[in-house]
Amino acid sequence: TQLLEQSPQFLSIQEGENLTVYCNSSSVFSSLQWYRQEPGEGPVLLVTVVTGGEVKKLKRLTFQFGDARKDSSLHITAAQPGDTGLYLCAVPKWSNYQLIWGAGTKLIIKP
Amino acid sequence: NAGVTQTPKFQVLKTGQSMTLQCAQDMNHEYMSWYRQDPGMGLRLIHYSVGAGITDQGEVPNGYNVSRSTTEDFPLRLLSAAPSQTSVYFCASSYSGSSETNNEQFFGPGTRLTVL
Numbered sequence: 160t161q162l163l164e165q166s167p168q169f170l171s172i173q174e175g176e177n178l179t180v181y182c183n184s185s186s187v188f189s190s191l192q193w194y195r196q197e198p199g200e201g202p203v204l205l206v207t208v209v210t211g212g213e214v215k216k217l218k219r220l221t222f223q224f225g226d227a228r229k230d231s232s233l234h235i236t237a238a239q240p241g242d243t244g245l246y247l248c249a250v251p252k253w254s255n256y257q258l259i260w261g262a263g264t265k266l267i268i269k270p
Numbered sequence: 271n272a273g274v275t276q277t278p279k280f281q282v283l284k285t286g287q288s289m290t291l292q293c294a295q296d297m298n299h300e301y302m303s304w305y306r307q308d309p310g311m312g313l314r315l316i317h318y319s320v321g322a323g324i325t326d327q328g329e330v331p332n333g334y335n336v337s338r339s340t341t342e343d344f345p346l347r348l349l350s351a352a353p354s355q356t357s358v359y360f361c362a363s364s365y366s367g368s369s370e371t372n373n374e375q376f377f378g379p380g381t382r383l384t385v386l
Contacts, residue, residue: 168310192374201274201360201377202313247312251373257303257328258375260312 162186163248163261171267175237180264182248183230189251191231192258193222196245238268272296276361276378283351283385291346291381293361299376301364302344303328304336306357307380313360319344351385358382 164183172178182191190209194202206215208224208231215222219242221234235242245265249258277292295302303318315328319338333355335347344363348355362375 163312200379201362202375203377204374207374249313249375257315257318258313258373260305260314262310262312 162252162259163250165246165248165261165264167264168262169265169267171269172238173269174239177234177236178238178266179232179234180246180266181230181232182261184250185229187228189228191224191228192249193231193233194247194249196247196263197243202245202247235266238266240268240270242266243268274361274363274376274378276359276381278381279379281381281383283348283383285352285385287351288347288349289351291348291359291361291383293344293346293378294342295344295361295363295376296342297363297365297376298341299363299365300341302338303362303375304334304344304346305360305362306330306355307360308357316346316359348383351383353385356383356385 166181190207192207193205195205196202206222211228212226213224219236223232245263247263248261252259274295300321304316305313307313314330316330316334317328317336319325322338322341325336325338338344359381361378364373364375
């Protein structure tokens, strides 16, 4: 059983649609990170959320950390083909630089 | 800055062969790590280092060795390759600050390894 459950595992939608993906756990975390990974490349950090209930925006991407700091969501408004990629969430386990990762949501935005 | 570099990009081995995956970073980061990425399983930590001369095991260390003689380099050695080690391997580095907002991990482009 994964410590972090990401859903859905796969999502394919048309350009212009909105979508939300989730990262859930039964454990409480001090912080949570979202990364995006494009094919053939390593993951790249999008955001770190620290405070329960925190909302951060990155252009058309909105990230929220759950009030109890057990889960997080990523909402994309008016998705574009450039948003295509694998979205990964990660949390610190043993220390702030040792991360546990979810399996990811593979997102495809069709033109 | 080149960031984190990895070589080779692709590698095919036969069972029992050995090889070293190279990783280097030019950001003067203290912390470096190796992950493997398999479909449906996310990234799993193999070994990590908190500074030159210091290494420790992660979640899946069996079959792999590491060393850290300099801040810049962190090679991963497969002593006797097995088909179960077929995977994509990523090296990452980060600043060793204790703040939650200072632990961004910077990844290399990965090495795709196939063991026959």
